[in-house]
Amino acid sequence: MKKIRFYVALSVVLLGFTACTDEEDTSPSYADQNLFAPSESDQSEMAELRRNFYKETSAYLLFNDTLYKQQNGMDAYGNPIWNVELVDLAYSLIGEAISYRYTYKYIEGSENKKRAANLIKEKLAERLGKAVPYSFLIVDSITTWENNNGVWEIVVPYYYSDVEAHPIQLLGTRCYAISTNGDTGYQDEDYFTTVFKKIVLNKLERLSGDKLSAFYSYGEKYYQVGKTEFDIPYGVDDHLARTHGFWKDYNYYYFAMRHFDLEYFTDAVCTYSPSEVEEMMAGYPLVIERFNLLREIIKSMGIKVID
Structure with missing residues (x-):
């Protein structure tokens, strides 16, 4: 019934x-x-x-x-x-x-x-x-x-x-x-x-800003700023985005928005081990740094992540 x-x-x-x-x-x-x-x-x-x-x-x-x-x-x-x-x-x-x-x-x-x-x-x-x-x-x-x-x-x-x-x-x-x-x-x-990733993202978004300030610091000057402001042509270029510390380039006009930046890295922490990311993102040290930083924040909340 x-x-x-x-x-x-x-x-x-x-x-x-x-x-x-x-x-x-x-x-x-x-x-x-x-x-x-x-x-x-x-x-x-x-x-x-x-x-x-x-x-x-x-x-x-x-x-x-x-x-x-x-x-x-x-x-x-x-x-x-x-x-x-x-x-x-x-x-x-x-x-x-x-x-x-x-x-x-x-x-x-x-x-x-x-x-x-x-x-x-x-x-x-x-x-x-x-x-x-x-x-x-x-x-x-x-x-x-x-x-x-x-x-x-x-x-x-x-x-x-x-x-x-x-x-x-x-x-x-x-x-x-x-x-x-x-x-x-x-x-x-x-x-x-999918449910687990959404829960983890929701918990991160509820944290006070200072707890994620170090993570966001990598992208602050890029959030919602047009690519042409940095003399970068419009288009999608994962390589270029990753050299600036983003997981991927998802938008034709912008590198990232805060929400999506956090979402993509949260998805990565819930999906990959550190060794997998080091192999996937070899040549992109900023991406690896941000992955490990967010991973430690998530672990500190008591959530079990992939080893």
Whole structure:
């Protein structure tokens, strides 16, 4: 059965959530109750699965986004009034996703939930190490909706947009929602490699600027400056870009933008070992320096990288 839950980024303001810092906000909303863990009285098979997942990964495990639901009286028509708290996944997307809503198709059946928990533990939690989120919400699929003149419709991605109709992850401040996309996550070898890279990039982007200042210092004078400003003709030339310390030349007019510079090196750190990069980038010492610099930053976050 398909479970649906709508929410918008603005709703977290109404719930009184505070702004995040560089690190994820891992504080539960209720001081006397951890809503991310099963209650002590719950001795069900799924409660035990969730407890074991936490013991093995230090991250809580969720299969739906309702953390708390309790009846809080009746309205004038005799209908129950519910006090509900949801995982605030949209919070981290404020500024770029305030006009979007997300729905989930939940995973049904204990065996499917066990299978999904083992998948996330192996493909993500073990690689993230100490950098695991406060909790994982594992679902079958995620759908993004946008408001079109008062009517909610499935989003249609547009050029240069990061918005996806069916994202495979939503990276919130207290929780990462991960979609298995049906059986795709089990069958596609590259599926969770992509998720892992996006998580690492997201964590780097949340760091304070001074922690990445040394990495960015190599490219500061080039970011968003036209190539002709350096007497370089327009075109794409990886060799020329790498002599200036960039992973590759991706734009006809510019060497790099800060975001893409970080993204390409993050992808490299998550994909290659230092020895592979030294061989690939022989003759480009600045690229090797920046690779090793970012690799050490990522390792310092507790994330496991390729040796």
